[in-house]
Amino acid sequence: MSHYPGAGPTVYDPMTLPSDDNVNNYTFCVELKGSQWFLQKGKMIAYYGQMDFNGIGHGRLDGLVRTSFHSPLHASDWVVAQGSGKMLLADRAFDVNSYDLEEGNLTIRSGNLLAFQPSLALKQSIVPGFLTLIGTGKFVAASxxxxxxxxxxxxxxxxxxxxxxxxxxxxxxxxxxxxxxxxxxxxxxxxxxxxxxxxxxxxxxxxxxxxxxxxxxxxAEQATGVVPSEPGVPGGYGAPAGQPQQPGVPRLPGQLGDLQRRFGL
Amino acid sequence: MFRLQGSKVLAVDMTGDAVKAKNGSMVAYDGQMAFKKMSGGGEGIRGMVTRRITGEQMTVMEVSGHGTCWFADRASEINLVSLQGDKLYVESSNLLATDAGLRTGTSFTGLRGASQGNGLFTTTVEGHGQAAIMSDGPAVVLRVSRQYPLTVDPGAYIAHQGNLSQSFQSGVTFRTFMGEGGGEAFQIRFEGDGLVYVQPSERNTIAGDV
Structure with missing residues (x-):
């Protein structure tokens, strides 16, 4: 945007808004042509055209969820936008950027992912708090x-x-x-x-x-959903007895194993 | 003459004229300036009472003199708006400064205000001149025309100008109550001719999580 004296700010209309690109460092424009995008709840700030925002539990979207959404337990944090028009996305005035994956994979902190195309599959990472996107398509992340x-x-x-x-x-x-x-x-x-x-x-x-x-x-962290508590699944709650405790859980007296190692004893 | 110095500081060059600015927003000045607090936003007794009743209070000072005066508020991004006889609607908390020649007032916003969580009334600015409005992150200015109505999230809306009619859209369905809402349950739809300013951030609204 130009800030020369006299020149006003850039005024956008549906013709001049970019298609699937940044409007400025903090705002991203997505063009929908009868297509769909997944977005985190509440990140849409404005749109031109006709669009529907549906929670992911929605019946008609079941098929879509099955193919590109593999973390069923945090599906409620995401919505599907569908329709035609141009939509602006932003997140608390953080920088937003889009990235293209081509037969690729990317693991991202859950709170940073804003939106992605359904051609990508979203999965929970084995690393707690992270999500993995696999496939070909575009996604938008905030930082x-x-x-x-x-x-x-x-x-x-x-x-x-x-x-x-x-x-x-x-x-x-x-x-x-x-x-x-x-x-x-x-x-x-x-x-x-x-x-x-x-x-x-x-x-x-x-x-x-x-x-x-x-x-x-x-x-801010975004819940990624809990993973099933099975033996061998990191971060699964309710680990069977005999498994090491979760980090962060206060150690009981007498359980000094780790502490002793720290002190080099 | 308003100009931006960077994106977060407003510089106003004055030659004996005056501007109205948010009280306490001056950060520096050069030359001879006089600062005068204006009770009730300079809208007289009636304006003062209206603002008190409607909750659109703003404390305004009048700055006049010769030289340059710089204004800023909590590192908010500043956006310049020029008015040619049309009317700007903006939340009083987002209004930084206006030319002294512009008239300010209050207007009823109805449900939109309620959905934004900042009251049922908004501030209007009209006349010929410039105004500076603040946003969290640089505002995007969107044109609304007859064939292109615009829908905006109440939390991201900061101001609009021109001849626009607004209607309140609710996407609340039974799914919302089951915790499977679309996340965008309340929206404002603008139709007509004019400009809408949105910020790349959402205020907390009552509908924020719905």
Missing amino acids: NGPVVFMEPPIRVDPQALVGWADCPSPCHHYDHGYMAGLMGGLRAMTGLGGASGEEHQFEFVGAGTVLLQSTEVLM
């Missing part, structure tokens, strides 16, 4: 600040990670000094004695692309 694309091998800050494509090996990485020895353990537990705040990273290796946002302000 806090512009997105940066990086090539592995790379270690990234957990809060800056938006998603990754093709990397099969996302894993945690801890700085060595953080883990080792009595002092290291104390520091890790208490934060005393100087923690840089960067001891924990995510590590990616192999061929692929890692998407980072340029701030460390996380977008």
